[in-house]
Amino acid sequence: MPLKYLQKYKDEVSHCVRCGACQSTCPTYSVAGDESMVARGRMALVDAVIDGRLDITKGFAKRINSCLDCKRCIVACPSDVKVDEIIYAAKAEIAESFGCNPLMKFFSKGLVLRGWPFAYFLRFFGILKRIFYDPLPDSFPLPLALKVNGIKRSFPDVGGKPLRNIYKGVQSVDEPKGRVAFFVGCATNSIYQNIGEATIEVLQHNGIEVVMVEDELCCGIPFLSNGDRETASSLARKNIERFTSLDVDAVITSCATCGSTLKHYDSWVDDENAKKLSPLVMDIHKYLAEYTDYTKGLGTVNKKVTWHDPCHLSRGQDVKDEPREILRAIPGLEFVEMRKPCDCCGFGGEVSFNDYEMSMAIAKGKVEAIKDSGASGVATGCPACKTHIDDALHHFNVKSEIHHTVEYLAQSYRAGRK
Ligand code: SF4
Ligand code: SF4
Known part of the structure; x- marks a missing residue:
């Protein structure tokens, strides 16, 4: 039977010359x-599946589904093999053979696609977590996805009013210098409302009008990662339609993963307008650096802060210098580089649930780098990295705060207004 998603990558996979340059980076x-x-081994397995030398087995699925989509191999690869696209196609093929994860299926078919108030479902989940999960001691027997090294996984508090219910319509400013749409993303909408509030605050401080899109949908990455192309494509097409029909200069994201997903819709969504959306999508750091004079009105923030490069920002969107420039511009803030700031934190979405032990083993290096930097705080640009690093800090008993760059910037503007 011909493969539905992988067949078109036959030629691309053959570009892997088995040089092994990806090995030391993975x-x-x-x-x-x-x-x-x-990547080399995963490409060899995919090649064998395409050629019919290997069936799609559980073992194949394990190797493919453990890829973190950190894109480090892509940067190292002399043949420019599109490892990420191939892995996503392989995941879709695996889902064709074995079906999707039932929990994700419930989320997609039962909640997200039916337009249920997903954020309110998460609030309910947050209440259950506070009542039943949080009081459990580390000694309580839990599945491997929730406990390694005898330490219980920690989750952020889910709850609070969804950001898009607090901020509706146009967040206006006097004499606007620009007008952008804000793609909030599910994590910021339902968990990290403070990141969303700070994003709006710094944009308004810089004279930028912010358009909130009431019917924004999930960017689709959890479903793409789960091989559920149908749901991911449906969400993507609706977002493309909504965000390309707006009269705005840019579509701003403060979630690296959402931003990278929206920017690269054209690589997997069959929609002409995906190419129109891509150049409009801009990470908040890049927008501030290129289109505003964000250094005006800064006040003192006395902190020593380091920076973690999210994979989907540094490699997914080529945004590396801008966050550092912003942090260095804040008076009083001492910026220090951590060791290997571009190393992945180990989250990888569902990988951290499928293999929490591996995920934490990768995060250990990040936590040690944070500790050795001597900083009391970490800035980053991705709510997913924040969640995982927060959990890892707790796991390895290292004290540090972790915030999005815009939260430090908003704090500085507030200090400047006093
Ligand atoms: S994306 Fe990251 S985890 Fe996946 S093969 Fe490449 S380097 Fe390894
Ligand atoms: S670096 Fe690229 S060409 Fe070399 S083995 Fe890895 S995927 Fe193949």
């Missing part, structure tokens, strides 16, 4: 030490 290989857990 976080899953560094933990597993197994050739099938690096």
Whole structure:
């Protein structure tokens, strides 16, 4: 039977010359030490599946589904193999063979696609977590996805009023210098409303009008990662239609993963307008650096802060210098680089649930780098990285705060107004 998603990558996969340049950069290989857990091995497996030499087995699924989509191999690869696109196509093929994860299926078909108030479902989940999960001691027997090294996984508090219910319509300013739409993203809408509030605050401080889109949908990445192309494509097409029909200069994201997903819709969504959306999508750091004079009105923030490069920002959107420039511009803030700031934190979406032990083993290096930097705070640009690093800090008993850059910037503007 011809493969539905992988067949078109036959030629692309053959570009892998098995040079092994990806090996030393791959976080899953560094933990597993197994050739099938690096891009070279994964491409060899995909090649065998395309050629019919290998069936789509559970073992194949394990190797493919453990890829973190950190894109480090793509940067290292001399043949420019599109490892991320191939892995997503392989995941879709795996879902064709074995079906999607039932929990994700419930989320997609039962909640997200039916337009249920997803954020309110998360609030309910947050209440259950506070009542039943949080009081459990570390000694309580939990599945491997929730406990490693005898330490219980910590989750952020889910709850609070969804950001898009607090901020509706146009967040206006006097004599606007620009007009942007804000793609909030599910995590910021339902968990980290403070990141969203700070994003709006810094944009308004810089004279930018912010358009909130009431019927914004999930960017689709959780479903793409789960191989559920149908749901991911449906969400993507609706977002493309909504965000390209707006009269705005840019579509701003303060979630690196949402931003990278929206920017690259054209690589997997069959929609002409995906190409129109891509150049409009801009990470908040890049927008501030290129289109505003964000250094006006800054006040003192006396903190020592380091920066973690999210994979989907540094490699997914090529945004590396701008966050550092912003942090360095804040008076009183001492910026220090951590060791290997571009290393993945180990989250990888559902990978951290499928193999929490590996995920935490990768996060250990990040936590040690944070600790050794001597900083009391970490800035980053992705709510997913924040969640995982927060959990890892707790896991390895290291004290540090972690915030989005816009939260430090908003704090500085507030200090400047006093
Ligand atoms: S994306 Fe990251 S985890 Fe996946 S193969 Fe490449 S380097 Fe390894
Ligand atoms: S670096 Fe690229 S060409 Fe070399 S083995 Fe890895 S994926 Fe293949």
